[in-house]
Amino acid sequence: MAPMAKNIVSRAQDYPQWYLDVIKAAELADYSPVRGCMVIRPAGYALWEAIQRDLDRRFKETGHVNAYFPLLIPVSFLEREAQHVEGFAMECAVVTHSSLEKDETGHLKPRSELPEPLVIRPTSETLFGHMYAQWIQSYRDLPVLINQWANVMRWEMRTRLFLRTAEFLWQEGHTAHETAQEAQEETLRMLGVYASFAEDFLAVPVVQGRKTESEKFPGADTTYAIEAMMQDRKALQAGTSHNLGQNFARAFDVKFLGRDNQLQHCWTTSWGVSTRLIGALIMAHSDDEGLILPPRVAPTLAAIVPIFKTDEEKEKVLAYCRELAGALCGAERLAAAEKRDAGRELLTVFTDESACQRVVLDMREGRAVEKHYHWEQRGVPFRLEVGPRDVDKSAFVLKTRFDGTKTFHEKGSASPDWLREQANLVQTRMLERARTFREENTVVVESYDEMKAALAKGGFVRCWFREDPEVEARIKEETKATVRVIPFQQPGGTGKCVVTGRETSEQAIFALAY
């Protein structure tokens, strides 16, 4: 039994603190001097880059292209769509001045007031609407399928690293279509992309479904979401896809001449995921020892830790470790790494250049045990431990981060294919483990009393529910839980709403949420 990490509090003792400790120990992020903002450190940003790489490929595969729209938006744009203003007005950062000057005390203060205030984008539907109105003339111009990778700002009252920060990174897809049906298909297609991405890449199982009226995006006809369960059994919305109907097209006059020679408004969609996914990744998989990364996400797939006493052993073990790195990554990659990292204490060998994944050989001074903790806390999926005894037996020890297992292998078995196989196996098992956890913490209830009892224990609570904002408000008041999603997967038939007893054909998932 491994001793507890000394810089990380246990999940059982203090879950929110554990989350912050893991981020700190893995050096993922730090606080900025400005309230609510965070610095994403290299180890954290590498996770975002991995997410970007994989998702961007999926967007391209579904026919989308990238563009960049600017940070600043005229305030007047926000006013055009009634629901949209209402939803975002309170959390906008507003730019009112250009340039600075010194005041009497010598401190800088804003100088020239702008003729029209600008908001820092909280999202870009309005700007896309404005541009689409100019770019779209005919049905031949449709569909328009643009995505952008950007930062946005929402002046949140309460922030949490990765989960809700004032500024965050995300992607926002904005599409325009000829028909309502095409827009609906696009909305669901992208939700599907998010769902398979979350499960295949992040190993985070999600429930796909529709949001209720009270939970939908301001300005949308319908909002769909993927919802994940964290280890404290709370729900986390991991991605959203909105069918905007003709709301923004009307507000920004996005019209086209149809096949029937009639001028009509486009049907638009928008969809996004953010750096919140990194929070999901942390809370779905990590343990009391620190971060655990699924192999596909991990920038460092494996760390080789040499163990030796004497100089003689050191020489022998390090040479052996190099051979092992070569076996795992290929001789050419090892040679390239040796050249680049010559003289360094960390030898970094790529296993896959396009995914930017690598194996690291840790030749730093110091005790092997400390290196174990070092890589363990940073979530590296595999550690290969090599001591003199292993060299003599032509073997190595493989420690698997996610389940703590220790297995013995012959050196001859190490190869790029072997490593990939290990990675795929762990990737699959991490998804299974997370899914099992979710299933074990999801209950179906038949009455409001049962629901209250279940929510008190935590987890997803599934039940027949007739959508009604007032009833949702009452449930939230009494239990703090909200409808997370009305899942696509329904049992069929009808039942009685657990709160009102009214007939309904839908079951909803209730949970406490982030």
Add this chain to the structure above:
RNA sequence: CGGAGCGUGGCGCAGCCUGGUAGCGCACUUGCUUUGGGAGCAAGGGGUCGCCGGUUCGAAUCCGGCCGCUCCGACCA
């Protein structure tokens, strides 16, 4: 934005009540011994005590204001 707690070398804390010129553990540097799950000894380096103001001969300590972080609530994709 309301309530509570906290803010002292990189991290975790003591000192504050009862003012007297800053300390402990870890980490860091150097050397030696060590190295299969958080080693030992020795010698070092590092802090305008969150910020601003007040009281005082003297403030980490007392008083006022502000800022930040965490938790709870409200708000919110």
